[in-house]
Amino acid sequence: EVQLVESGGGLVQPGGSLRLSCAASGFTFSSYWMHWVRQAPGKGLVWVSRINSDGSSTSYADSVKGRFTISRDNAKNTLYLQMNSLRAEDTAVYYCARAMRRWGQGTLVTVSS
């Protein structure tokens, strides 16, 4: 069974940093592109970032470019999102998704003083 389990969310002050993880199981992690998508409270879905299967290529939404870094460790079957210089508008549930088809349950990030 495909499983994606996000962790690392929490409360952080503006300007702070956080690293999200997404532990994958039930499939060959190294074969798939992976994505992060976020959803602010009561709002719609917004794509954040993606990484190709071997980690050699990444892309970002303009709103997070230069502040967020996506990476992966195929040996550990884990996807990461390093989030720096966090802003209040980054407050959201962050989902990891396998090829935009299978999604995890999400982890909540709250940026507030």
Added chain:
Amino acid sequence: DIVMTQTPLSLSVTPGQPASISCKSSQSLLHSDGKTYLYWYLQKPGQSPQLLIYEVSSRFSGVPDRFSGSGSGTDFTLKISRVEAEDVGVYYCMQGIHLPLYTFGQGTKLEIK
């Protein structure tokens, strides 16, 4: 940037009756490979999004056949032949051709009468 516009934004349907959601993109979603990268997701209350339809009309694994997708170019439709109580939630269309940015529609909330 490409814009995805869904209509209606909400609908209330009697169980057993059909439902239809429209999604229009500001640019064609037809790729040079012949595929059209339009996806439909359902986010049930309190859950993460789940893929229903990919590439306009292909049902994802485990999706009931009462869900169907159609359309081409810039105009697309999701149809539910007979709405059931478990179909409540927010439906999103998403384009996956004008990369690296994946763009979602605003969402359509389906309620049961």
